[in-house]
Amino acid sequence: MKTLIVGAGLAGLVCARELQAAGDEVSLIDKGRGYGGRLSSRRREGLSFDHGAPELHLRPEDLAETDVLAEWRPEGGPARLVATPRQNELLKHLGAGLAVEHGARALAVAGRPGEWWVRTDQGERGPAERVVVAVPAPQAVPLLAQAAPQLSERVAQASYAPCWTLLYAPAADAEVPAWERHEPDSGPLSLVIAEQSKPGRGPEPRYVAHATTEWARAHLEDSADEVQAALLAALAEVWGGALPEPRYAAAHRWRYARVAQPLGEPCLYVPERGVGVCGDYCLGPDAGHAWASGLALAERLRG
Ligand SMILES: Cc1cc2nc3c(=O)[nH]c(=O)nc-3n(C[C@H](O)[C@H](O)[C@H](O)COP(=O)(O)OP(=O)(O)OC[C@H]3O[C@@H](n4cnc5c(N)ncnc54)[C@H](O)[C@@H]3O)c2cc1C
Numbered sequence: 001m002k003t004l005i006v007g008a009g010l011a012g013l014v015c016a017r018e019l020q021a022a023g024d025e026v027s028l029i030d031k032g033r034g035y036g037g038r039l040s041s042r043r044r045e046g047l048s049f050d051h052g053a054p055e056l057h058l059r060p061e062d063l064a065e066t067d068v069l070a071e072w073r074p075e076g077g078p079a080r081l082v083a084t085p086r087q088n089e090l091l092k093h094l095g096a097g098l099a100v101e102h103g104a105r106a107l108a109v110a111g112r113p114g115e116w117w118v119r120t121d122q123g124e125r126g127p128a129e130r131v132v133v134a135v136p137a138p139q140a141v142p143l144l145a146q147a148a149p150q151l152s153e154r155v156a157q158a159s160y161a162p163c164w165t166l167l168y169a170p171a172a173d174a175e176v177p178a179w180e181r182h183e184p185d186s187g188p189l190s191l192v193i194a195e196q197s198k199p200g201r202g203p204e205p206r207y208v209a210h211a212t213t214e215w216a217r218a219h220l221e222d223s224a225d226e227v228q229a230a231l232l233a234a235l236a237e238v239w240g241g242a243l244p245e246p247r248y249a250a251a252h253r254w255r256y257a258r259v260a261q262p263l264g265e266p267c268l269y270v271p272e273r274g275v276g277v278c279g280d281y282c283l284g285p286d287a288g289h290a291w292a293s294g295l296a297l298a299e300r301l302r303g
Contacts, residue, residue: 001025003301004118004128006106006143009037010287011278012134013094014294015301020098022302028098029118029125031105034088035095038257039287041086042167045248047195047206049167050087052254054193054208055080057286068093070199074181084200101125109133109147113273116147130274132297136160136256137281148275151268158281161213162220163257166231167250169206174244176205188215188234206248209235213258220253227251258285266296276301 001024005012008030020026030037040052055072058081063069068089071079083090104120109131111117117126131147133140137158144152170176180197183190190212196203209231211219219227228251236243259281266283269276278297283289 001130002128003027003130003132004029004116004126005132005134006030006109006118007037007134007279008032008035008091008095008100008102009134009279009290010039010091010094011280011290011294011297012132013091013098014291015132015134015278015298016098017094018295018298019301022298024301026098027125027128028100029104029106029120030100030102033103035091035102036088037091038254039083039087039091041088042252044167044250045169047169047204047248048086048201049195049206049208050082050193050198051165051167051208051252053087053287054191054210055082056087056090056288057081058288058291062288062291065090065093072198074194074197075179077181080181082198084198086201106133106135106143108145109143109275111147116274130276130301132301133275133277134279134294136279138256140277140279144275144277148270148273151270151275151277154263154268155277155281157261158259158263159261160256160281161258161260162216163213163254164211164216164219164227164231165252165254166209166211166228166235167206167248167252168209168232168235168243168246169204169248170244171247172204174205177239182238184238187237188212188231189238192235192238207235209238216257220255224251224253227253259289260285262289267293267300269297269300
């Protein structure tokens with residue numbers, strides 16, 4: 001059985017692995033240039049930043065991937081889980097041995113039951129007997145409009161909260177605060193992470209600061225330059241003194257960051273068409289929800 005999966009994030013990869021292990025012929029396409037999705041890491045000026053999920057909330061049964069997962073204990077507090085040396089390493093690990101095409105953006109699922117094609121900006125991919133769409137709900141809706149309109153309507157009921165994220169590295173010799181993870185009580189920022197305190201990242205000081213959902217909603221259409229300036233000013237408040245000149249700074253917008261309204265079912269599948277969806281939005285806001293959803297869809301497809 002051939003299965004074509006759109007989206008090589010956590011949900012798509014977990015689903016693909018299970019199907020391939022069960023003997024399916026699986027291929028994935030992803031619009032990103034490399035592994036990432038919302039577990040993205042960015043390298044700039046020789047520094048890496050986890051600008052997507054800062055930590056992973058996984059279920060105990062997902063933790064077999066110990067090769068790439070490590071505990072992080074900021075300031076000796078509760079253990080938090082991260083992938084090493086960067087968050088996207090978890091996806092690289094899951095993707096090993098799978099046929100993943102990066103740099104191809106799906107535009108639509110077309111064809112008919114038993115013979116599905118995915119139109120992409122790089123040409124058509126397929127045919128496949130089954131198609132899985134494993135992308136954030138608002139991006140899945142138009143892809144499914146023709147192949148499975150009822151599925152598309154149901155997926156449209158999920159919603160997300162946006163996030164603006166600041167990446168900041170001071171000069172290497174700058175004095176930096178002692179905290180490793182900080183949750184401001186007020187202001188535009190909800191969480192600031194000292195990336196150098198996470199396991200395996202290297203000692204160069206660099207920070208990732210996530211805005212609150214309220215602030216991100218209010219500034220969603222602002223330019224990246226405006227947001228960068230506003231969030232640097234907010235970081236200076238948290239810093240407790242003048243912020244050193246940036247060696248690197250950037251603002252990244254996540255239009256669909258964390259699930260606000262999940263569907264409340266692990267996955268969706270229309271067996272008579274061979275079309276299914278999985279992703280965090282089926283169950284909740286965490287990486288563990290994406291994982292559980294990918295697994296649930298694979299089980300459903302294996303029947
Ligand atoms: C700022 C932020 C903070 C977060 N904090 C946490 C946290 O603290 N703890 C936690 O557990 N989780 C957190 N999360 C959520 C976590 O990252 C997600 O739940 C999880 O990564 C979702 O995986 P997914 O596979 O469902 O979707 P995604 O990771 O979004 O993967 C979807 C993939 O589909 C691809 N794609 C999309 N459209 C197309 C298309 N048209 N054609 C081809 N490919 C396409 C994308 O490139 C992507 O690789 C956070 C996320 C963000 C953004």
